[in-house]
Amino acid sequence: MPELPEVEVVRRGLADHVAGRTIAAAEVRGHRVARRHVPGAQDLADRLRGRTLAGAHRRGKYLWLALADGGVVPDEALIVHLGMSGQMLVADPRTPEPRHTHARLTFTDGGGELRFVDQRTFGGFSLAELVDGVPTSVAHIALDPFDPDYDRAAVIADVKRRRSGIKRVLLNQAVVSGIGNIYADEALWRAGIHGERLASALTGPAIGRLLDHAKDVMADALEQGGTSFDELYVNVNGASGYFDRSLSAYGQEGRACPRCGTAMRREQFMNRSSTSCPRCQVRPRGV
DNA sequence: AATCGAGCCTGCAGGC
DNA sequence: TGCCTGCAGGCTCGAT
Structure with a gap:
């Protein structure tokens, strides 16, 4: 699906609605959504719990949420790729879940939860270390034309x-x-x-x-x-x-x-x- | 080394 | 009304 403009729209939404919030619980369902995270979906969910989403970033079509513990500088990120049909939706936890919801993050403030919905499952979540603010698994992606360092x-x-x-x-x-x-x-x-x-x-x-x-x-x-x-x-x-x-x-x-x-x-x-x-x-x- | 094509999924529209 | 084929905003991997 989504190309740079659509991914940027999602990034801005995440910056507005989830940045600064702390994850109370994470649920990652099925193997495919976490196939880039070798230790598996449960391990990914466990590693997200309790962490604070420090910011929403993007390079090209790759999106990531920097993960921090308290006031420490983020050293890891949750990478989200939307593939052909992925959506990141902020929703009232009481509203019915859409079909093809593969992940849910709830927050300690009890506000809107974050849902990853992906019909075709070409998208997914993974974790990576941040080096100079960029996840190691995104480093091979070229800069996009809006990057200040685009050459x-x-x-x-x-x-x-x-x-x-x-x-x-x-x-x-x-x-x-x-x-x-x-x-x-x-x-x-x-x-x-x-x-x-x-x-x-x-x-x-x-x-x-x-x-x-x-x-x-x-x-x-x-x-x-x-x-x-x-x-x-x-x-x-x-x-x-x-x-x-x-x-x-x-x-x-x-x-x-x-x-x-x-x-x-x-x-x-x-x-x-x-x-x-x-x-x-x-x-x-x-x- | 690069470059190409098939393959991964689900759902929908259109033709018979 | 089916059933079948083709098609969709992307990427990865194996074969050349």
């Missing part, structure tokens, strides 16, 4: 050495993080580049413009609370964003290109759909 020139250089289609490179979270299928299609449309163009064959300035479009479209989406076509993509209160109304390419097969009026086409590419304008985004020859 645009370095990312351009990295993209340029990749001998693979530019869309695949945009989706590679080790090159630049946060971009998923929606915002890749939108950025490519804005830049007028077909996703199967070889990354290494693009000029540096063209790559720079494409990355800037990716950042801009994600910023636009964030202003509107993210993109949601259904109730799978919601903030911690269950509310949807409405950037879906502003999409130019993603999911727009058959509609007129907003720039030139040509009917948008859909192609299968890397096992997923890509929608683009046949006129503004010319498919490379020989691919």
Whole structure:
């Protein structure tokens, strides 16, 4: 699901509603949700109990809650990945639990509990040590374009050495993080580049413009609370964003290109759909 | 070393 | 009304 803007919406909700609170009890159900935590779900739950959530952080699509004991500087984090369908919901403990609730955290203040709901279970929880404020298991993820230390020139250089289609490179979270299928299609449309163009064959300035479009479209989406076509993509209160109304390419097969009026086409590419304008985004020859 | 594709899940829409 | 296929905001892993 959720790409950077949607994950950021969730992060802000967590910062507002759970930061500073202390976990009274944690319940982590089933193996899959904790599959990245080798000692298992029960061990993960046990390690969360009594800890204070010091803050909510994000890099790309990875979210983490820093864990502290009293006033000590946090040295560990609960990492949350939403996968394709994960939700973090703050809810009144008396309200009925949604289907596919895989984890629950209750707090010592007795207020709203935190629920992890995930229909497809591609998401999950794990624990990791914090080093310089970043969990060790997130360290291999590239900085996203909103990170103060994001190095645009370095990312351009990295993209340029990749001998693979530019869309695949945009989706590679080790090159630049946060971009998923929606915002890749939108950025490519804005830049007028077909996703199967070889990354290494693009000029540096063209790559720079494409990355800037990716950042801009994600910023636009964030202003509107993210993109949601259904109730799978919601903030911690269950509310949807409405950037879906502003999409130019993603999911727009058959509609007129907003720039030139040509009917948008859909192609299968890397096992997923890509929608683009046949006129503004010319498919490379020989691919 | 990189790059590619299949596989992991559940639910929904559309075609027959 | 089924039943079947295809598809969905992501990532990981094994084979080349």
